Amino acid sequence: MNKVNTISGIILLAVMAGCGGGNRSTTVILSNDGLITVDVSKSYPKKELILQDFMDVEYIPLETTDEFITQGRVRAVGKEFILVQNWVRDGDIFIFDRTTGKGLRKINRRGQGPEEYQNVIGILLDEDHNELFVYEGRIYVYDLNGQFKRSLRNRNEYIEFYNYSPEQLIAYDGTVETQEFAFKKRLSYHAILSKEDGSVIREMSIPYKDKKPTDMVYAKADGSGVLSTNISNISGIIPFQGNWILSQSSADTVYMYLPDDRMLPLIARTPSIQSMDPGVFLFPQVLTAQYYFMRAVKKELKSINDEVKYLSTNLVYDSQEQRMYESVVYNDDFSTKNTIDMSQQKRIGNNIAFWYKYEAFELVEAYEKGELKGGLKEIAATLDAESNPVIMLVTNKND
Numbered sequence: 001m002n003k004v005n006t007i008s009g010i011i012l013l014a015v016m017a018g019c020g021g022g023n024r025s026t027t028v029i030l031s032n033d034g035l036i037t038v039d040v041s042k043s044y045p046k047k048e049l050i051l052q053d054f055m056d057v058e059y060i061p062l063e064t065t066d067e068f069i070t071q072g073r074v075r076a077v078g079k080e081f082i083l084v085q086n087w088v089r090d091g092d093i094f095i096f097d098r099t100t101g102k103g104l105r106k107i108n109r110r111g112q113g114p115e116e117y118q119n120v121i122g123i124l125l126d127e128d129h130n131e132l133f134v135y136e137g138r139i140y141v142y143d144l145n146g147q148f149k150r151s152l153r154n155r156n157e158y159i160e161f162y163n164y165s166p167e168q169l170i171a172y173d174g175t176v177e178t179q180e181f182a183f184k185k186r187l188s189y190h191a192i193l194s195k196e197d198g199s200v201i202r203e204m205s206i207p208y209k210d211k212k213p214t215d216m217v218y219a220k221a222d223g224s225g226v227l228s229t230n231i232s233n234i235s236g237i238i239p240f241q242g243n244w245i246l247s248q249s250s251a252d253t254v255y256m257y258l259p260d261d262r263m264l265p266l267i268a269r270t271p272s273i274q275s276m277d278p279g280v281f282l283f284p285q286v287l288t289a290q291y292y293f294m295r296a297v298k299k300e301l302k303s304i305n306d307e308v309k310y311l312s313t314n315l316v317y318d319s320q321e322q323r324m325y326e327s328v329v330y331n332d333d334f335s336t337k338n339t340i341d342m343s344q345q346k347r348i349g350n351n352i353a354f355w356y357k358y359e360a361f362e363l364v365e366a367y368e369k370g371e372l373k374g375g376l377k378e379i380a381a382t383l384d385a386e387s388n389p390v391i392m393l394v395t396n397k398n399d
Helices: 360-368 374-380
Strands: 011-017 024-031 036-039 046-050 055-061 073-077 081-085 092-097 103-108 122-126 131-135 139-143 148-152 160-165 168-172 188-194 200-205 216-219 226-229 237-240 243-246 253-257 263-270 280-287 291-301 310-318 323-331 354-358 390-396
Touching (some): 036 310, 122 160, 168 237, 237 280
Antiparallel strands (some): 011 024, 131 139, 253 263, 280 291, 291 310
C-alpha cells in the first residue's frame, strides 16, 4: 500500500482569510495524482542503517571553563555560532563558536521587565542580522551581545520558528496538539511572519475534520492524584531541500510547502486519524534524499506510573526501494552498536538535520573501553568526566 508516484496535477486555490490584520492568502489543496501512503496499523520489517552512510556528522566539544559550564541543551545552530542553554530555567544563553566549540559569551536577560524573558520556549538565530529571537508568550529580539532591540507580537501563540527569508519567519502554533487548547480550531496554524513586528503576512492551511489532542490525563497508580503527559518532540515544520514540510497531528496528510505558495501532498496516513480510538499519530522527523524517517505514536501508555511513555514505532520510507520499514540507526563512530533514536530528533536551524548530545563521562568511559573510533575517539581522549557535553551535529549530505 506504500508507494510513490510523481506528484503532479495539483490543483490549488488561493483564498483570502479574514481573521483580522489584513488579507492573508491561504493555500487550499483540491486534488492530486499521487503521494506516499503509510498504513499506521501495519507492522513493517526492520531495516538497520548506519548514520554516516547517508548523513554528514561532526562533533563539537563545548569548551569548559568556570564561566562556561552548561548542561548542553542546544537551542540554535548557525554557520558561526551554537546557542546553548541549561535544562534548568536560569535564563543563561551560552554562545559557542560553531567550529571549535570555544565559549564566546553568555547572555542572561531573564526578569520581569518589558525587555526581559521569563521562560524560554525556544531561540531562533538570525546571523545575517546579528539577532536572536527568544520566544515564550512574546518574542524578544536581542543582538548577539544581549542588547534588546524590539519585541514582536505573537497573538496566535506560535512556538516553532525558522528563518524563511531575510525579512520573514515561518512559524507553527503547536498548541493545536494539546487537550488544553482543544477548543481552538482555526483554519491555519502555519504562517509566514514579519521579523520586524511579528505581523502575519501569509497563512497556510492544512485541512482536518476534528482536533485530536496528543496529550493525556490519567490517574496515578497509587490513587494519589492525576498526571498529564504529552508526546515529545513534535515538529510542525521541517526544512527540506529549500522547501518546507508542514504537518499537524489532527490531519491525515503531510504537505510540502514551496516558496511560490504551493502546497503539495507528500505523505498520507491510513486509516484516518479521525476513525481511530485510541489514535495512532504519524509525525515526520528527519528527511533525507533517500530516507523519510517518521514515527507512529499510539495514544496509549506503556505503564501507569510517573515514568509513563507512549507506544511509539520508528518508521523509515526508502524512496529508492519505495518500501516502508521499521528503522534502527547506528552511529558508526562506536565499535559497539550505539543507536540513534531518530524519532526523538528535532531540526535545529535551517541547515542542521538534528543535534545529539553525548555526556563527557559517557565518552570517557567508552574511550577507556576502546569503543570509540575516528574523530570522536580523538575528542574523547581530551575530556574528563566533568567536561561540558560534546555536541554531534548531523546534516544531509546534499545540503
